[in-house]
Amino acid sequence: MSEPAVPSALEPASATETVAAPTSAIADWIRDLCGDQEWLAWVVITLIGLGALAALASVSAMVLVWMERKVSAHMQLRLGPMRTGWHGALQPMADGLKLLFKEGLLPRTTDLFSYLLAPFIPMATALLALAVIPFSETWQLADPELGIIYVAALSGMSVFAILIGSWGSNNKYSLLGGMRAAAQALSYEISLLLVLMTAVLMSGETAMQAIVQSQEGYFWNWWLIRAPGVGFIAFIAFIISATAELNRAPFDFAESESELTGGFHTEYAGMAFAMFFLAEYVHLLVAACLGAVLFLGGYLPPVPALAFIPGPVWLLVKAFGLVFLFMWFRWTFPRLRIDQLLNLEWKFLMPVALLNLLAAGALRGWGWL
Amino acid sequence: MEREQHIEVRPPSAGGNTEEYWLNMGPQHPATHGVLHLIVRLDGETVREVKPELGYIHRSVEKMAENLTLLQNIHLTDRLDYLSCHMNNHAVCMVAEQACDIGVPERAEYIRVIVSELQRIQSHLLWWGAFAMDIGALSAFLYGFAEREKITDIFERLCGARLTMNYFRPGGVAQDLYDGFEQDARQACSDILYALDEYQRLVTGNLIFQERTRGVGILSRDKAIGYGCSGGTARASGLDYDVRRDDPYGIYDRFSFDVPVATAGDCYARYEVRMEEMRQSVQIIEQALKDLPVGPIQAKAKPVLKIPKGLQVFRQVETARGSFAMTAIGDGTATPLRVSYRSPGFMHVAALHEMSAGFKIADLITILGSLDPVIPDIDR
Numbered sequence: 232m233s234e235p236a237v238p239s240a241l242e243p244a245s246a247t248e249t250v251a252a253p254t255s256a257i258a259d260w261i262r263d264l265c266g267d268q269e270w271l272a273w274v275v276i277t278l279i280g281l282g283a284l285a286a287l288a289s290v291s292a293m294v295l296v297w298m299e300r301k302v303s304a305h306m307q308l309r310l311g312p313m314r315t316g317w318h319g320a321l322q323p324m325a326d327g328l329k330l331l332f333k334e335g336l337l338p339r340t341t342d343l344f345s346y347l348l349a350p351f352i353p354m355a356t357a358l359l360a361l362a363v364i365p366f367s368e369t370w371q372l373a374d375p376e377l378g379i380i381y382v383a384a385l386s387g388m389s390v391f392a393i394l395i396g397s398w399g400s401n402n403k404y405s406l407l408g409g410m411r412a413a414a415q416a417l418s419y420e421i422s423l424l425l426v427l428m429t430a431v432l433m434s435g436e437t438a439m440q441a442i443v444q445s446q447e448g449y450f451w452n453w454w455l456i457r458a459p460g461v462g463f464i465a466f467i468a469f470i471i472s473a474t475a476e477l478n479r480a481p482f483d484f485a486e487s488e489s490e491l492t493g494g495f496h497t498e499y500a501g502m503a504f505a506m507f508f509l510a511e512y513v514h515l516l517v518a519a520c521l522g523a524v525l526f527l528g529g530y531l532p533p534v535p536a537l538a539f540i541p542g543p544v545w546l547l548v549k550a551f552g553l554v555f556l557f558m559w560f561r562w563t564f565p566r567l568r569i570d571q572l573l574n575l576e577w578k579f580l581m582p583v584a585l586l587n588l589l590a591a592g593a594l595r596g597w598g599w600l
Numbered sequence: 601m602e603r604e605q606h607i608e609v610r611p612p613s614a615g616g617n618t619e620e621y622w623l624n625m626g627p628q629h630p631a632t633h634g635v636l637h638l639i640v641r642l643d644g645e646t647v648r649e650v651k652p653e654l655g656y657i658h659r660s661v662e663k664m665a666e667n668l669t670l671l672q673n674i675h676l677t678d679r680l681d682y683l684s685c686h687m688n689n690h691a692v693c694m695v696a697e698q699a700c701d702i703g704v705p706e707r708a709e710y711i712r713v714i715v716s717e718l719q720r721i722q723s724h725l726l727w728w729g730a731f732a733m734d735i736g737a738l739s740a741f742l743y744g745f746a747e748r749e750k751i752t753d754i755f756e757r758l759c760g761a762r763l764t765m766n767y768f769r770p771g772g773v774a775q776d777l778y779d780g781f782e783q784d785a786r787q788a789c790s791d792i793l794y795a796l797d798e799y800q801r802l803v804t805g806n807l808i809f810q811e812r813t814r815g816v817g818i819l820s821r822d823k824a825i826g827y828g829c830s831g832g833t834a835r836a837s838g839l840d841y842d843v844r845r846d847d848p849y850g851i852y853d854r855f856s857f858d859v860p861v862a863t864a865g866d867c868y869a870r871y872e873v874r875m876e877e878m879r880q881s882v883q884i885i886e887q888a889l890k891d892l893p894v895g896p897i898q899a900k901a902k903p904v905l906k907i908p909k910g911l912q913v914f915r916q917v918e919t920a921r922g923s924f925a926m927t928a929i930g931d932g933t934a935t936p937l938r939v940s941y942r943s944p945g946f947m948h949v950a951a952l953h954e955m956s957a958g959f960k961i962a963d964l965i966t967i968l969g970s971l972d973p974v975i976p977d978i979d980r
Contacts, residue, residue, distance in 0.1 A: 307738075307743070308742055403621065407961070410644075411645075481808060563739065564736070564737065565736045565808045565809045567808055567811070568811075568812060569962065570960065571808075571811055
């Protein structure tokens with residue numbers, strides 16, 4: 232496990248440095264090994280960090296796929312996968328192998344460049360967003376000053392995958408799914424940003440690490456509880472807009488299986504489909520981690536006495552709790568209609584988020600936070 | 601292949617600078633309840649025109665029926681509306697009984713009513729799950745099937761089959777009830793009543809569900825009559841007609857039950873009517889189980905049933921979907937000269953354009969689900 236950050240000569244001198252170098256026992260050890268070669272240390276540390284992130288992403292995607300299967304099964308009076316390993320724990324492996332050996336179909340009518348480009352985008356944006364999530368004081372690949380803006384920018388990027396893929400597929404069902412995704416992402420981006428700004432206002436910070444640190448102490452210091460009412464409303468608005476951003480039920484319009492067969496990924500098969508599929512779960516993890524960081528104290532324990540349990544555990548516990556919430560929604564609610572979805576955003580969620588932002592500003596201005 | 605061949609370009613609609621396009625829904629599509637083929641003209645997400653295209657699973661059932669005896673015809677009607685096969689069998693049996701003047705023993709009449717009503721519940725449970733799934737509530741589908749399974753198990757013990765039961769015979773039923781049937785049926789009924797309350801909390805009261813179904817796919821009473829709609833679809837439009845009450849067959853006139861009627865004519869009205877029908881079916885089953893007499897289950901009938909030459913027999917029953925009717929004309933031989941079926945789903949699909957033009961594509965799926973179509977019934 233990580234140790235407290237040891238001040239090192241290579242640490243950024245000023246807080247204005249955009250990307251702080253990762254500090255941990257491993258990082259310090261590598262810096263020691265490289266000696267004067269600072270650039271080499273930087274390259275090695277970055278590569279190790281990226282590898283760790285990729286491993287985390289793929290492992291957690293597998294865990295989430297298994298979890299989705301089991302959660303849905305138990306909500307539907309079923310058992311779900313039971314034969315591949317303990318309670319079907321190896322089922323994601325079996326799924327992955329099946330998709331790997333499937334023929335990569337290339338329909339004749341596709342726009343080849345965009346059709347092949349699209350599956351790479353969602354995984355890339357998900358991994359990039361994961362880079363700024365603080366798993367503990369030291370376990371964070373990068374902590375840019377504007378971390379929260381960076382995450383918002385990346386979440387806006389992920390809709391391009393759906394748009395490009397649906398356009399490139401040259402299928403009417405895909406196109407309808409893509410159009411819906413564009414309308415949905417454009418709308419819900421606004422309330423998501425307003426919620427993120429509310430969190431920034433409450434904590435007075437934009438860097439992820441600093442936002443977590445601002446919730447130090449007992450669980451009533453978490454922004455969900457600490458800002459009276461405002462934090463709770465912001466959290467609910469975050470959950471709704473994150474569900475919409477993730478294209479998950481009840482807002483899964485880009486797919487809407489019963490209407491558009493497969494939606495934007497109708498024409499994708501094999502690994503191309505698997506990329507969309509796995510990226511969806513990595514995005515889910517990122518969104519859950521973001522919710523935990525902004526409102527639930529990130530890697531901080533609920534009471535300081537529990538600090539002996541390491542930070543990454545706390546963050547993952549909170550994140551998986553939120554993931555369960557997302558899954559619960561998916562397997563309970565019917566799907567809205569696209570016009571109802573947009574009405575919900577423009578006539579309800581955005582005004583509420585905006586007023587909430589003003590309230591947060593007022594609380595901050597009067598010094599109540 | 602040229603791109604232009606792939607996307608058919610239509611002149612822009614009057615509304616604005618948009619292009620209308622045609623979309624083939626089905627025959628293979630997750631929401632067309634089998635293999636219904638809809639050709640839809642869309643303006644963005646808005647449905648302009650729906651053309652149901654039948655023929656994909658046409659099996660010439662009526663022509664086949666002319667080459668089969670009445671007894672052989674019974675199992676053929678299992679394959680029409682496979683969720684109402686007991687009721688379909690009932691129509692054939694009644695045609696044979698009327699043509700050949702066969703009386704049905706009391707016990708057989710009661711058994712017919714009980715299994716018919718059990719099947720109505722079973723069919724509505726499947727519809728409930730599929731309808732909720734069309735709207736996007738995936739878990740409801742499994743809930744509906746879990747309850748349905750209990751009735752399917754009863755049928756399996758009763759006649760050995762789970763889907764195409766082939767249980768009714770001219771002059772009675774194939775086998776007597778097994779020991780413990782009455783207890784199983786009572787248990788199933790109380791389970792259904794409990795489950796219906798649960799469904800009320802899970803789906804009916806859901807705000808999203810109500811938003812998706814209220815005011816969607818309105819069919820006026822006049823249009824419902826004009827299109828020949830029947831069953832729950834017509835009753836939701838305010839047409840107070842139920843074959844069981846208004847043209848009683850078998851012993852339906854002995855039971856007291858309500859015919860739920862709604863006036864809104866939208867998807868929610870159709871939903872409410874069908875949910876209430878399940879409760880009414882439970883009432884009928886409970887009354888029938890209470891009065892179930894002992895005695896023979898099969899009248900003595902000739903081994904070969906011949907419809908007399910020139911005789912035309914028409915009998916209709918109320919299936920889970922609406923009124924199913926069979927007309928047979930005899931020529932004095934073992935096989936009828938002409939057989940014609942009137943299936944409820946056919947009329948409902950004809951009214952699909954009337955209901956869904958102007959609504960969104962997601963509503964089209966909702967409307968189709970609310971009609972409870974069974975494709976082999978529509979496309980024979």
